[in-house]
Structures are given as C-alpha cells and as structure tokens.
Amino acid sequence: MIDFMDQKGLRELEARCIQDEAPPCQATCPLHVDVRGMLAALGRGDFAAARAVYQKSVPFPGIVSRVCDEPCQGACTRGQVGEAIAIRALEQACMQADVPRPPVKKLRARHKRVAVIGGGLSGLTAVADLSRKGYDLTLYEAADRLGGRIWQTSATTLPRELIAQDLALLSELDVAVKLETSPDLAAICQDYDAVYLATGQGEVHVDPLTYATDQPGLFAGGSLLRGHWSPIASMSDGRRAAVSIDRYLQKVSLTASRSNEGAYETKLYTNTTGVGASDAVPLPVLGYSAEEAIAEAQRCIQCQCLECVKVCAYLEEYGGYPRQYVRTVYNNLSIVMGERHANQFINSCATCGLCAAVCPTDFDMGAVCKTARSVMVQQKRMPPSAHEFALRDMAFSNGDKFAMARNQPGTTTSAYLFFPGCQLAGSSPEQVTAVYDYLQANLSGGVGLMLGCCGAPADWAGRDDLRAAALAQFQESHAALGRPKVVLACSSCFQMFKARLPEVELVSLWTLLQEKGMPETAVSGASDAIAIHDPCTTRYETAVQDSVRHLVSQLGYDIAELPRSRETTTCCGFGGLMVYANRDLAKKVVAQRIAESPADYVTYCAVCRDYFAAQGKPTRHLLDLIFGSSHDGGRGPGFSQKHENRARLKRQLLQERWGEMVTGAEEYASIRLNLSDALLALLEDRLILVEDLQQVIAYAERGGHKLLNAQSGHFLAQFRPNTVTYWVEYAPDGDGYTVFNAYSHRMDVGEGKRP
Amino acid sequence: MSVKLDLSDAANWVCADCQVALIIKKVDVSYLGSSFPVDMPVCPQCGLVFVPEALALGKMAEVEKTLEDK
Numbered sequence: 066m067i068d069f070m071d072q073k074g075l076r077e078l079e080a081r082c083i084q085d086e087a088p089p090c091q092a093t094c095p096l097h098v099d100v101r102g103m104l105a106a107l108g109r110g111d112f113a114a115a116r117a118v119y120q121k122s123v124p125f126p127g128i129v130s131r132v133c134d135e136p137c138q139g140a141c142t143r144g145q146v147g148e149a150i151a152i153r154a155l156e157q158a159c160m161q162a163d164v165p166r167p168p169v170k171k172l173r174a175r176h177k178r179v180a181v182i183g184g185g186l187s188g189l190t191a192v193a194d195l196s197r198k199g200y201d202l203t204l205y206e207a208a209d210r211l212g213g214r215i216w217q218t219s220a221t222t223l224p225r226e227l228i229a230q231d232l233a234l235l236s237e238l239d240v241a242v243k244l245e246t247s248p249d250l251a252a253i254c255q256d257y258d259a260v261y262l263a264t265g266q267g268e269v270h271v272d273p274l275t276y277a278t279d280q281p282g283l284f285a286g287g288s289l290l291r292g293h294w295s296p297i298a299s300m301s302d303g304r305r306a307a308v309s310i311d312r313y314l315q316k317v318s319l320t321a322s323r324s325n326e327g328a329y330e331t332k333l334y335t336n337t338t339g340v341g342a343s344d345a346v347p348l349p350v351l352g353y354s355a356e357e358a359i360a361e362a363q364r365c366i367q368c369q370c371l372e373c374v375k376v377c378a379y380l381e382e383y384g385g386y387p388r389q390y391v392r393t394v395y396n397n398l399s400i401v402m403g404e405r406h407a408n409q410f411i412n413s414c415a416t417c418g419l420c421a422a423v424c425p426t427d428f429d430m431g432a433v434c435k436t437a438r439s440v441m442v443q444q445k446r447m448p449p450s451a452h453e454f455a456l457r458d459m460a461f462s463n464g465d466k467f468a469m470a471r472n473q474p475g476t477t478t479s480a481y482l483f484f485p486g487c488q489l490a491g492s493s494p495e496q497v498t499a500v501y502d503y504l505q506a507n508l509s510g511g512v513g514l515m516l517g518c519c520g521a522p523a524d525w526a527g528r529d530d531l532r533a534a535a536l537a538q539f540q541e542s543h544a545a546l547g548r549p550k551v552v553l554a555c556s557s558c559f560q561m562f563k564a565r566l567p568e569v570e571l572v573s574l575w576t577l578l579q580e581k582g583m584p585e586t587a588v589s590g591a592s593d594a595i596a597i598h599d600p601c602t603t604r605y606e607t608a609v610q611d612s613v614r615h616l617v618s619q620l621g622y623d624i625a626e627l628p629r630s631r632e633t634t635t636c637c638g639f640g641g642l643m644v645y646a647n648r649d650l651a652k653k654v655v656a657q658r659i660a661e662s663p664a665d666y667v668t669y670c671a672v673c674r675d676y677f678a679a680q681g682k683p684t685r686h687l688l689d690l691i692f693g694s695s696h697d698g699g700r701g702p703g704f705s706q707k708h709e710n711r712a713r714l715k716r717q718l719l720q721e722r723w724g725e726m727v728t729g730a731e732e733y734a735s736i737r738l739n740l741s742d743a744l745l746a747l748l749e750d751r752l753i754l755v756e757d758l759q760q761v762i763a764y765a766e767r768g769g770h771k772l773l774n775a776q777s778g779h780f781l782a783q784f785r786p787n788t789v790t791y792w793v794e795y796a797p798d799g800d801g802y803t804v805f806n807a808y809s810h811r812m813d814v815g816e817g818k819r820p
Numbered sequence: 821m822s823v824k825l826d827l828s829d830a831a832n833w834v835c836a837d838c839q840v841a842l843i844i845k846k847v848d849v850s851y852l853g854s855s856f857p858v859d860m861p862v863c864p865q866c867g868l869v870f871v872p873e874a875l876a877l878g879k880m881a882e883v884e885k886t887l888e889d890k
C-alpha cells in the first residue's frame with residue numbers, strides 16, 4: 066500500500082520519479098549551468114535567451130566561455146551516440162548576442178565586512194556572490210592585476226577586452242580592490258568578520274564540504290588545493306565558500322542540506338534508442354558562426370526520462386509526468402471544500418503497471434491511482450457515475466442469475482475447478498461449455514465448475530469492501546468443493562486470486578492446454594501471420610505467455626510479435642475501468658494498440674478481444690482458434706447480450722448437465738421488445754440495458770405514469786429502480802413493444818412521482 | 821443551477837393518464853445532497869414531471885458531473 070496521505074510519503078513518492086533531475090551536463094558542471102535550457106534556446110536561434118540562461122549561473126561569462134575546461138562534455142549523453150555537444154564553444158557563441166549584463170541587484174546592506182585574499186577566478190566568484198548578498202567586500206591581490214591564471218591563456222583564446230568587460234562588475238558592486246597587497250593573515254582575520262583565502266596556499270586544513278578551516282571565520286579554497294587548474298572548479302570553490310561565509314555570518318548551520326553542490330552524478334535516465342549518431346559541427350579557431358552554433362545546439366537530445374509517458378496514452382493525455390501527477394492526486398484527496406478537478410484523472414488510469422515496467426525506478430502510477438480510489442471511496446468522494454455500471458455488472462455476475470458452483474456431474478469431489486470468469490462467459494458462453502467438456506475429458510479426479518466474477522471491477526473501483534465480498538463468495542464455494550485446483554481462463558482472475566488468495570492452487574488454462582494437448586479438431590494448419598496481444602494482467606506471467614505462443618504456433622500461425630508485448634504489453638482500456646471513467650481515452654488506447662501491426666491479432670482475454678474487434682481490428686480469442694467461435698474476429702455482444710449469455714449459460718448447464726431447473730426470472734424479463742440495431746447501439750453507448758427498458762415499460766404498463774405524444778402516438782415513461790432514472794419512448798407492437806428512444810439521468814426530479 | 825428549457829420538446833407531449841397538456845412549474849431537482857428548483861414541464865393534474873432528452877443529456881449531465889466532483 067502506497068502511503069501518500071502525508072507530506073513525507075508524498076515527497077518520497079515524488080523523489081522516486083527522476084524526470085526533474087538535472088541532465089548530466091548540468092549536474093557535472095560545477096556551477097550547474099542549465100546547459101539543456103541554453104541549448105534549447107540556441108537551437109531555436111534565440112541567442113539572447115541562451116546567453117541569459119548562461120549568465121544566470123556564471124558570474125564572468127565572457128571569460129569563462131573562453132577558458133572553461135568543460136567537464137560537462139565528458140558526461141554529455143550525446144557522446145553515447147556520436148560526439149558529445151561542444152558545450153563551451155556554444156557558450157562562447159551565445160555571448161555574441163548583444164545582451165547587456167543584467168543590472169546588479171544587491172540585497173540590503175548587512176554591515177559585515179568580508180575580506181577575500183586572491184583575485185583569481187575563485188576569489189572573484191566569492192566576491193561577486195557575497196557582494197550581491199549585501200556584504201562589504203575587500204579583495205586583496207598580490208599581483209598588479211586581477212584574474213590570476215587566466216592571463217596565461219593566449220589572447221586568441223581569451224581576447225583581453227573580455228577580461229576588462231567582465232571585471233567591470235566589481236566596480237558596479239562597489240568592491241574595494243587592493244592590488245599588489247599581501248596582507249598578514251592574522252591581522253586580516255582580526256579586522257574582518259570573515260575571510261576567504263582563495264590563493265590555495267598555506268598550511269591550512271580545509272573541510273571539503275564547507276571550505277571552513279579550523280579557525281572560525283576563516284575559509285579557504287582555490288585551485289592550488291586541488292593540484293590542477295580547472296577554472297570552473299575554482300569558481301565553484303568560490304561560490305561554495307561564499308555560501309558558507311553567508312551562513313557563518315547569519316549564524317545558521319554550515320552543513321545542512323548541501324547535497325549536489327559542485328559536480329555530482331545525476332539520477333536522470335535518458336533513453337537514446339532511436340537517436341541517430343552524429344558528429345559535432347567542426348569548430349573553427351575563432352569559434353562557431355551563428356548558423357554553425359544553431360546546428361550544433363540542435364544536436365542536443367534534450368535529455369529527459371519520460372519513459373512511462375512515451376508508452377502510456379493516459380500519462381501523455383494529461384500533459385505531465387508522475388512526479389507532478391502524484392502531487393495532483395495528493396492535492397485532490399486533500400480538498401475539503403471545492404471542486405476536485407483530478408477525479409477523472411485518477412479514475413482514467415488503467416492501473417496496468419506498464420509505467421512501472423518501463424520506469425528506471427519502477428514508479429507505478431497505477432498503484433498510486435488505485436490507492437487514491439480506495440481513499441476516495443473511504444472519504445465518500447468517489448463520483449457515483451464513475452464505476453456504478455461496472456459494479457452493477459459484477460453484482461449481476463455474482464448474483465443468482467449467473468453465480469453457481471458444482472462438482473462434476475455425477476461426482477461428489479473435485480480435483481479441479483474450472484472458473485471461466487464473467488467476461489468470457491458473457492462474450493463466448495459456448496466456449497465455456499466447450500472448455501468445460503475438454504477439461505472433464507482430459508483431467509481426472511473430477512472437474513467442478515464455478516461461475517462468477519473474481520472481484521476485479523471492485524478492485525479497480527477502489528471498492529475494497531466489494532472485492533472482499535467477491536473473494537469471500539469464491540472462497541466459500543471453493544471450500545465447499547474441497548479446495549480443488551482452480552483452472553483459470555481469464556488473466557484478471559488469475560492476477561486477482563494469485564495476489565489475494567495465495568493459498569488457492571491455480572493453473573492457467575493455457576498451461577494446461579499445452580500440457581494436455583489441444584483437441585484434434587483445433588489444429589488449423591493456417592500459416593497466416595498473427596500478432597499476439599498479451600492481456601495487461603499477464604505482464605509478469607512469463608510461463609503463461611510462453612504457453613500461449615506455443616499453442617499459437619502449434620495451430621500453424623506465424624507469430625508477429627508486437628513492439629510492446631509480454632512485460633511491456635498494453636491495456637485494452639477495460640483495466641482500471643478506464644473505459645467507464647474516460648471513454649474517449651479508452652478508445653484512443655485501443656486505436657493506438659490496433660495500429661501497431663497490420664496482422665490480425667490473437668489474444669487470450671475476452672475483453673481485449675471484444676474491444677479491439679469493436680474498433681475494427683480482426684481479433685480472435687485463442688479459444689476462437691481452438692474451439693471455433695460465432696463472431697469470427699468481428700464485433701462481440703453488447704452489455705445486455707452479455708448478461709443474457711451468462712444467464713442462459715447457467716440455465717443451460719444446470720439443466721443439461723446437472724438436471725436442475727432454474728426458475729424465478731423477473732416478470733418484466735418476459736416483456737418482448739422490438740429493438741433496431743441503431744437503438745441497440747444507442748443503448749450500448751448510453752450504458753442502458755435491455756432489462757432497464759423492460760422494467761420501465763412494465764412499470765408504466767402496470768399503471769405507472771406516462772406521457773403520450775399526440776402526433777406519433779408514442780408513450781414516454783420513466784422509472785428509477787435505484788440511482789438512475791431511465792426514460793423510454795415506446796409504442797405497443799403486437800404482443801410486445803417497439804422502443805424508439807431511451808435516455809437516463811442521475812438527478813432525482815420531483816418528489817412523490819416514484820413508485 | 822439555471823436551465824433554459826427548450827419547450828418545443830415538451831409541446832408534443834401530454835399526460836397520458838390525465839389527457840392534459842403540460843405546464844411549466846418549479847420542481848425540486850436533487851443530487852448528492854444538493855437540490856435546486858428548476859422550471860420543468862409538469863402535468864397540472866397528477867404532477868408527473870417530464871425530463872426532455874436534451875435536458876437529461878445536456879445541462880443535467882453537466883451539473884451531475886460538477887456535483888460529483890464537489
């Protein structure tokens with residue numbers, strides 16, 4: 066169970082998504098220049114914006130863009146596919162833009178005096194940073210000019226006027242500069258509130274994190290302590306020492322939260338699959354022209370993760386990524402008054418776990434959404450319309466009309482129990498019978514049969530209570546039959562029982578079919594290519610996936626693997642009840658999936674099959690291939706037909722196999738309705754069942770109220786069996802009724818007009 | 821909630837029991853604990869309320885959603 070109901074849990078969860086971590090260039094740059102942002106601007110040809118990004122982190126950009134030893138380049142992801150980006154040269158190029166240095170903004174004066182000894186890049190950076198923070202700065206330099214080692218670079222590399230331009234900053238900042246002065250350290254430490262010794266000389270012990278020495282108020286850094294000259298690392302020393310001095314003078318902790326200062330290794334993951342290799346634009350001695358710079362900047366791959374967003378239409382749909390999304394979810398759950406804008410977002414996730422399968426840190430947005438839904442239910446904040454229809458379907462499947470459990474006819478014990486699940490029985494009831502016959506013929510010790518629903522819809526809806534009830538119902542019947550081994554045709558049932566009833570012995574129908582062999586009649590000998598869609602609930606069931614492939618190729622098909630299959634397979638839009646919360650998105654999910662291969666699809670979940678076929682993809686259930694099917698790859702039955710199929714399956718089996726009669730059908734169920742195909746499609750779209758129509762008409766004809774259309778002679782009647790009011794426009798027709806229209810609403814209208 | 825009703829929908833319907841034309845009257849419409857008076861076509865004799873399709877699928881559905889997210 067994910068706990069993001071408190072701020073700490075939330076932050077831990079957020080931190081698991083690494084999308085906001087710095088790209089390697091920025092992390093490796095000791096001053097953390099936003100290289101990616103700078104290159105994005107340059108790539109657009111916006112030199113001014115690029116320069117602004119650069120100057121934000123670098124105090125002497127004219128100089129540094131010429132002399133930087135660019136450690137960032139060694140970390141650049143581009144280097145894994147071709148040559149790394151010429152980052153320093155592009156910084157130099159963006160300095161071409163005519164952007165004045167932003168006006169110096171100093172914080173209010175703090176009336177504390179700080180001395181910096183050594184006017185190289187390290188000391189200069191400390192001076193610039195501290196002076197901006199409002200301290201009074203004095204800079205001592207032994208030589209007759211500032212800059213230190215930068216003067217050792219050639220004038221071609223570093224034109225001297227750039228030095229003067231950059232150092233003009235010091236006068237703007239009112240820094241007192243004392244050239245050719247080597248003060249006595251002890252005296253200086255007496256005179257000033259803090260001292261930064263930036264010469265790197267002397268026998269001082271320096272803390273590598275804070276740059277503090279053993280003497281309070283004296284800090285030290287600079288390249289000589291490092292052994293080799295790295296201009297950018299020297300500047301980082303100055304900056305970090307300045308942070309310490311500021312903290313020291315404000316009397317706060319020197320050590321608290323100082324991670325990721327200087328160069329560090331980023332946690333950001335960037336997938337380079339599909340990125341074509343390329344070499345750097347050749348660098349002329351005097352630097353890139355504008356065109357060359359733009360071309361080189363465009364080679365930057367703009368490192369980022371988004372692995373999950375790239376494969377999930379849902380995560381893409383809402384324009385963010387999990388790190389942001391968990392905060393959205395958290396905020397939504399925390400709202401006391403006001404609109405909960407993220408309800409639909411939370412309910413649209415298929416909870417299929419693909420995100421976790423592709424995420425470098427296994428971040429599972431599905432688990433987040435599922436937990437959130439349970440919380441919403443507990444808070445009594447779950448929109449009733451989100452899942453009610455699916456839960457009603459589940460109640461139907463676990464009610465009298467469908468649910469049943471029996472030992473094999475003529476036996477009193479069961480070694481096995483076939484549990485076909487509600488969806489297969491609704492979609493292809495004849496296959497349930499065929500498989501049951503097959504199992505009885507091939508397994509010894511008795512094969513019982515249990516019809517019902519495993520509770521997956523309740524699980525997806527956050528209805529932990531209803532899930533528990535469904536599982537309890539299963540357990541009770543299972544125990545009564547002597548706890549036989551359960552044969553499962555549906556991978557959602559498999560996942561549910563495996564996770565929630567670990568004591569129950571399970572076997573997948575596909576594994577059994579592989580073991581026992583398919584019926585003689587099955588092997589078709591077709592040599593067509595067929596693509597396998599693994600149901601999302603088989604994501605980690607490698608053995609089941611293997612069995613299915615074995616069976617499909619034994620049937621004579623050429624297997625065309627989809628780009629995303631097995632562990633990275635996708636959901637059909639039914640998972641997590643996405644289709645009920647966000648129908649358009651569910652359609653998009655299916656559309657994307659069925660476009661992945663021109664081959665016909667085969668799958669081993671009835672819902673996946675029906676959803677793909679409904680959007681025009683010839684799709685077969687594996688059982689269609691083995692036992693034949695009436696819908697031959699095309700559209701499957703609608704909601705009402707599925708109810709009827711389930712009820713009829715139970716009636717027929719009980720009657721034919723066990724010799725039991727089923728009685729007690731609702732009176733309204735005998736009302737004969739004349740329904741056009743267009744109307745049936747409308748009912749499907751509006752989530753209205755034929756039995757709803759029958760109830761309305763039964764009620765109206767029993768003496769309930771109705772309206773009459775004088776022109777057409779049609780009646781219009783309404784009935785509210787529970788939480789939804791159904792309206793039906795109809796006319797008597799022979800011994801039944803023709804229905805012309807039907808619609809519903811949830812709002813309750815007018816008291817006293819209900820039965 | 822303010823709903824402008826398209827009365828052309830209601831004009832053709834009469835109460836089948838009372839055989840009278842519907843009139844427009846304030847009716848209480850409620851959902852999830854909120855309730856609003858709305859002008860609706862009603863049978864003046866038996867009080868039967870007519871919810872036209874356009875209202876049910878349009879404005880009503882919208883308000884339902886808003887209330888569900890409250």
Ligand code: SF4
Binds near residue numbers: 083
């Ligand atoms: S895969 Fe998604 S959740 Fe995981 S780190 Fe990347 S963006 Fe974040």
Ligand code: SF4
Binds near residue numbers: 088090091367368
């Ligand atoms: S490809 Fe671009 S963003 Fe990635 S490391 Fe290189 S410069 Fe930085």
Ligand SMILES: [Zn+2]
Binds near residue numbers: 835838839864867
């Ligand atoms: Zn009336």
